[in-house]
Amino acid sequence: MSQYERKESAVRRLLEGTSPVVPPELFDDAVRRGGRMLRRRTAVRRLCWTLLFTAAVAFIVWASITRPWVEPPSDTTPPLTRW
Template sequence: MSLPDRREAEVRRLLEQRAAEPVPPDLAERAREEGERLLGRRRALRTALWAGALAGLAALLVWALALDPWTATPPKTTSPTAGW
């Protein structure tokens, strides 16, 4: 027997010796439940991020409307002739 044939025979022997491990009967149900949990967490995170972004946008809008930051500030000094 050559080397590749011997290795192939060894692998075949090992595969034949190994008994098939039983699959739990509720495996599909557990996988579905875990998937639903993961999707729920992702949905909650996405909702929280959108809510945070919208709250930040609303705060920016309120700040901009209240302080009117785009107009120039009036001068703090008075003209020299104003007091005469």
């Protein structure tokens, strides 16, 4: 019997049998853990957006102060005006 056939027969046994009985405390634990996971995800998402916004503002402030797109003035030779 191959691995696939064993898995298929195990799934068939589960589907053909009666519905499984879940302990009542398991539901409460799952709800509590799920709520905790959602709160953590929300907090991490908010933190990431805050960091992204802060980085964007810092970049804009830095770029407006240093103006990296402007060519620095030449200190060694005068600029060529006539060619």
